[in-house]
Amino acid sequence: MALSNHDQAQIREYLLGKLNESEQEKIEERLMVEDELFDELEASKDELVEEYCAGELDKAERRWFEQHFLASPEGRERHAFVLAMDCLQQTRVPVLPEPVVAVEPERTLFQRLWDFLRTQPLWVVTATAAVLLIGTASLMLLRPGPPQHSLALTLHTSTTERAPGEPQYPKVRLTPDISELRISLQLNPYTRAGVTYLVELDDRANKRPIKSIAQDEDSLTVAIPAAELHPGLYSITLSVVTSEGEKRRVPGNYIFEIIN
């Protein structure tokens, strides 16, 4: 049976000590056997705690609530929950509209070369062709032996930075044939698709921005040249820069270790 507005109002009054004894007993009997009414009681507790924290209860209601529900362990726990949620919301990334950027379609090397040559005198065309021939021949002669590879790694945010005990993170060994480390950062509930993030790599001595090479709904990929990674612990953080230029950190770190 669906709840009426009257039921909702009565539950609120019950929690604020505004019902007489007989009304209280009737509500309590129903709470024992009606699931929807019991859910309403639980939801109303959270809402009244929110109103209490926001200073929206009047003096008498506030006093009653403090001396009854908030005096219980459950009441204190719900009060602390609302304060913790406010704390989390303050550190959380705001929902930002996706920036509208006019992007010209990227032109291929061939198209750009063709456009250039069309506007040049004959001697420039001849000289360019000669340079290209020599360049191609040199590349073929000087090409290094073994091919270079990327090493792929997937990371999830770690909240272990503030927790006691040994943190768990992946250990990566970079062999000589690996030219770069490609890391897929799995986005968490605090991140949003369509937002451009500032990605920073922290090696515990320095923090520097790194480029992301791809982003979809669930992940963001960065590529770090292997030459820039030395044995040690690294942490990647994401931030978003608001339209006011303020930098806001996304909670959580992506931690990994480079080993010999």
Added chain:
Amino acid sequence: MSKKEPPGQEAFDKLLAWLDADRDKAAERYEQIYFRIVRTYTAKGCWEAEDVADETFNVVASRTDELIGTYHGDPALYFYGVAKNIYKEWLKKNKYPPPPPIIDNSKIELRCHCLEKCLQELNPDEAKMVLQYYEGEKQARIANRKKLAAELGISLNALRIRICHLLTRLRPCIEECLKHLDG
């Protein structure tokens, strides 16, 4: 509150059988009634609601033999009748309201950390829903909730209850995380 001895195994088995012929269902019913007594008396300001619920179950268990033959109706209502009297007894001994709660601010940051961690244990859509539900302040928060309900295609009331159920799942995780940090 006068203390009744906890029931022995035989009395406990009879109590379960009275609640439901299927033992698993009976155990669920037992937990549900216990939970509702605790949550209801907590709402009234009883800071020892679990003691009231324990005592209620001890009393009812001691009467199961007679109840099986004589009581007709939802057992939850019988439990409530007993709990009401036990609560009245408790109230006589605890006439004075306790002082207002003191919130230890240093614990809020820890709780915030645990909340962040536990949200990651919900599925991503659920975690986003909880975070969006608490976005904004005052009027902006109300408007935001209406918008969220509309996006989900449910009523605002259904959204409130859905959030309430999600928080019920989150809370034990947060308490466990806090215990871990304290330990």
